[in-house]
Every structure is written in C-alpha cells, then in structure tokens.
Amino acid sequence: MRAYILKEFLPGEDPEQLTDSLPLVTGRILDSLATLRLVAFLEETFGFEFSAHEVGAQNLDNLNLIASFVESKRR
C-alpha cells in the first residue's frame, strides 16, 4: 500500500516522508481522483467493496486509518 501510494501519487518522493500518520486527504496529498484510484486499488488487492459513505477521510486519511479499515472489512 505504501509502495503504491509512493509510486502513483508521490513519484520521486523520499519514502521517509510518507509516515503512518501523514494526512493524505485532509493534507491534500490525494485529490478526489487519486482517492478513487486508491479505493479501486484497495478493493482489488484485498477483495472487498467500499460502500457509499465509506470513501472519505474518516477511513483513508493516513496509512494507519487505511490499515485498520481494511482489517475491519476483511474480518
């Protein structure tokens, strides 16, 4: 997931900058299209579907939040 975000949305960035708590959506690192592409990537990689209202900063704002959201969906 970290590698995907770096490659797709922060090409050339020092990987250390992408910390687990870096705000991706509210920090405007990901715009709306980038967020949707991340959602499609997560759905495909982890085999679950986001439902309406789940796509947003509450679940996607940083790597920690994304990891726990993915975890909760796979349970």
Place this chain on the structure above:
Amino acid sequence: MPYLHEYLTASSHRRPDHVAIEDPGVAQVTYRDLDRLSDKLRDRLRRLGVRPGDRVGIAVRKSIDSVAAIFGIQKCGAVHVPVDASGPLERTVLIFENCAVRAAIVEARLVEPLRAATDRRELALLALEFEAGPLPLARALEGSGGPGSAFHGANEAWGPDELAYILYTSGSTGKPKGVMISQRNATAFVDWCSDAFAPREDDRFSSHAPFHFDLSVLDIYLPLKHGATLVLISEANGKDPLTLAELASKSRITSWYSTPSILSFLTQFGRLERHDWSALRTIHFAGEVFPIKHLRALKDRVPHPRYFNLYGPTETNVCTFYEVPREIPAERAVPFPIGQPCPHYRHRVVDSEGNDVTRGEEGELWVSGPGVMMGYWNAPDRDDEVFRHDAEGRRWYRTGDVVVEPPDGNLIFAGRRDRMVKKRGYRIELAEVEAALYRHPEIREVAVVARRDEENGVRIQAFLSVRGSRPSAVQLKRFCAEHLLDYMIPDQFTVLEAMPKTSTDKTDYQTLKEMA
C-alpha cells in the same frame, strides 16, 4: 423577466407550497419559505447599509441558506460574489478586497480569521452557524423582521444592464480575475435554457457544481424559474461516486448537469448498473472535453436520457451546444463537437489578425450577443485584450479557444491559444500556479505544464529548481494547499538542476512538455 430574483418571486406566487430546494438528509424548503427567507435577508442587508450595486460576498457551503443568500442579495439590487468557503482564506480575502465587498455572508468559523486578515472595518459580516443545526440563515435573521418591499428596478435608478454577480476565475497574472455578469447576461442564458430544454414543474434538477463555478447558474435559476425542484449535492457527496450515484438515483433526478470528469467518475467507480435511472430525462455536460471512451461507457449504462454538450467560458456562459446522437457510432474515436451557436449568439472564426478564416480552417472563436459579460472587475487592460469592436459597433469576445467549423456548422474544439488548461472542468491558468510556487522561499525557478492522459484526464506537473535543500513533494503539496484551490495543486513535482532555456533565454516549455 428582466431580473433573476423575479423568477423566484413569480414561482412563489404560482406554487407557494411546492418544494423549491431539497438538501438531502438535511432539510427542504418550499417556494413561499425560500422567497420569505430571502426577503428577510434583503431587509437585513439594507439595514446594514447595502445599496444597489454594492458587492456582497458569500463564503458559505452549498445549502438552502446559500441559495437564499443569493436571492436576498439580488433583491437589494446588490451584486453577489460567491467564493469557495473551503478554499484558502488568502484567496477569499483577495477576492473580497479586490471587489470591495460592502458585506459578506460567511460560515461562523470564518468570521475571526476574516476580521484578522482584513483591515476594512466597515465590512459587515453575517455569520451562519451550521454546527448548531440546519437553516442557520433563518436563525441569524431571527428578530430582524420589519417591513421591506421587493426591490424593483422602476423605483430606483437601476436596470437590467446592471451587474448581477461576479465569478472569479483563475488569472494569468497569478491573481484571480472577476468576471462581471449583468442581469441581462444571465437572464439571456436562463431564457435560452427554457427554450432549448423545456423544463417541467415536476422536474428535479441536480446541483452538482459549486456556486462559485458558472455551471451553477443553470442549476439554480432554471428549476426555480419553472417551479421545479433543485436537489443540492454537497461538496463531499459530489466527490464520492458511490454516494453520488445512490443520491442521484434515490432523489429521482430528472435533469443532470456536471463536468464530464464527474460523469466519468460515476461511470468508472459509481456502480451505476445497481441503480434505477428511469427518472432521468436529460444529461448536460460542460467545462471540458468528454473523452469518447467514458461517454460511450456512460451511454451504455444509462442509454435513455438526451445528452447535451454545452460549451462556453464563464465570460459567456453557454454559447454553443450539441446534442449527442442516440447511438454513438462504433468507429467514432474523437470527442463530439461543441456544436452550433445558441440563437442569442453570433460567432466568427478568425485568424491572428482578426480576419475570418476560410471555412474548415482552424481559427479563434469570437462570439457576440447579450450573454457576453460586461467585462472584468476593475481590469480595463484585460477588457482591452478580450474585446474587439467591428465596423458596425458590434462588440466581440475573443474566447481564446481554437475551433474548426466544418460544413455542417457544428464547431469542433481544437485547443487553446494560451496557457489556460481545464482540469476536471475547472479553468487553470498555469501562470497562477507558478506565481503561487514562486512564493516558496526555497524555489528559485518554476515552470508548470499540463499533460493529458486518457485515464486521468489533465495532469499538472511542476518543474522546479531550488536554492538550497530540496523540498519534499509532501511539503510542496501542503504549501500549494495554502495558496491555491484544490484542483490547481500540481499532481507531480520534478526538481531540476536548472530550467531548460530557449535561445532567447526564456523557459523552454516545449522541452518541459516532452519531459512530462
């Protein structure tokens, strides 16, 4: 009708109990109540000293309140200036100061920062507390009753050629520029929409575009003129295709209007096949080219509505239109034309000398008609650049768009003659992005280019050379977020040792485009 606010008043007399606006999950309002709420605001604004011609800012999220604010301001004969309430404060202050707003209706959280950022003590702010529940405007106006009569042009030195609103768009000097639209400009457009699309009282219109964006002019006034219902789509819902698809289907929207980007998002990520679209009669799109691949996919899933491509810069609103055929031929690979001029417009296709080109050749599109803006706020130099007068005294607006006019008269968009690009339907002057980045202390030189890819549309790439330490992309994105609207923030940053130069020592954009 000569004034926009008369659309609301007339519909309120005709069908007072019909729902004028629905804000799904939040509130709804009838025509009578919307008309009264905007009357109350008019009275309050007058008591605050607002007079015809004064500018009044609106920095409020999309809501019943922001629509009521627009009408309340117009009922004073004043000019509304909508800005992105979630955008950088710096930009809001710049706009409010540029057109010297007399008063502003703002979200409560913005009051302190606005006061701190401006030294104009006479600026009256009306604060709306959304955190305390729906319809904050009604609460803010409580106890502000008292008599007041609808503003009427005949009673004061005021006419339909006066300013109705100012929409700020990206400016090539690095500062946004204010497009001045008169009552006559706006009503010419709305009345054309009535003729072209024949709205019905049982129609339900989407409001997807933000109110500081000119697509919202159709959204707001067309349904309210015809006694139909406007369904508001918040910024958050508008960006999330799953929620948006569900909302649009459940709200039984009959007339949709948005940028092609949003329709592409819906098609790719919205699971449209799971919803019922039987209510939908018309889909309008505007603001950018609709890649044929995504349009075809959308029409496959939602085949029955009529599809219209509407074209025009903010300065003219829609000036040409094209109805997409029922069936898209399998071999079609290029986007559809922007179409024929609306009947209230004349057009010319001209070369760089301003002479008409031979039909079929590329040239710049010039238009003339009652929809063309009055000019840019307080920027006569810019007016001189874009307006030309012919021998008969007719005033032409140079769109800056390059088109081709084939024998069937359906104009084909062929590009821009300057550095303006469209991303997700929004105008971006690349020079404005450069100007923002130049404010970064570590940046020595910057050049911004756009590139188009089929999957992601337009991508903005910034090339930089730096003085000392190399700033991270994360830091640069955050820096941009403080100075630019979301859609202007570059997608990619590339640091170079030195900027490539042409033989005359100018930034070599051609080379940079090839590198992008």
